[in-house]
Amino acid sequence: MDLFSRSWTALRAAVADTADEDFELPSGCAGWLVRDLVCHLVIGAQDVLITLVTPADTEPTVDAVTYWQLAEPPTGEDPPDALVPRLAAAYGEPRRLKFHFDDVGSAAGRAAVLAGPAARVSTRDEVLTVGDYLSAYVLEWSLHHLDLIAHLPSAAQPPTETLAAARALLEKRAGTAFPASFTDADALRVGTGRRTPTAAETAALGDFATRLPLVLG
Structure with a gap:
């Protein structure tokens, strides 16, 4: 839970420090x-708030790892994905x-x-402990922090x-x-398809390369 707070606090600070003109840059x-x-x-923060006040009295069905399902790469044409740019x-x-992000994000924190x-x-028709739920979101916030600063070289990195x-x-x-030669950021970017691996990275990945990207949903 401490890692959730650290990742969320860092991401919120990075958004606050983003210049207005940089909101029109591509993200990761x-x-x-x-x-x-x-x-x-903003939607993610709302989901956290909703989930934390949706108690369940049955046994957990997933944990921090299995909460994330492997999915097909997004096309941007699915209604939820297409709605975000309009919002x-x-x-x-x-x-x-x-x-709005600071307001809802502070409450979620x-x-x-x-x-x-x-x-x-309970969330997404699954049951899990609060600890596992928040641990799962360390991955979400870390990835999106990297997405936020993808074209902002002077921005603060995730913790x-x-x-x-x-x-x-x-x-x-x-x-x-992932191979030890990968930095944590590179493992996350390459592993989730945010960056194409170099020839050297592909060689280091071996057979694992054929299973990438890991699209989480």
Whole structure:
């Protein structure tokens, strides 16, 4: 849960520090601008709030690793994916989007700190503990932090410890470790298809390369 707070706090700070003009730059999410990504983060914060107040009294069906399902690469044509750019554009000025994200994001962060890690919650027709749910989101926030700064070389990087935790979770989901030569950020970007591996990286990946990208949903 501490890693959730660190990753979320760092991501919120990175959004706050993003200049208004940079909201029109591409993000690391294919087809989305930075403003679209931030709008998606608003929705993600709302999901966290909803899940943390949706208790369950049955046994967990997933944990932090199995919460993430392997899916087909997004095309941008699915209704939820296509809706995000329209919502983002409706905010008009970046300051409005920043304000809404900070408002909802702060609430999600406080709710996570107050939640009992052993409590069970329900989301996406699954049941898991709060601790596992928040651990799963360390991967989500770390990936989206990398997406946010994909074309912002001077922006702050995600915390080292949360990148390492996100990589470890992705490796557990894949059932295979990335080569030690990969940095945590490169493992996350290459592993999820955000960057094409170089020839040297493909050689180091071996047979694992044929299973990439790992699209999580």
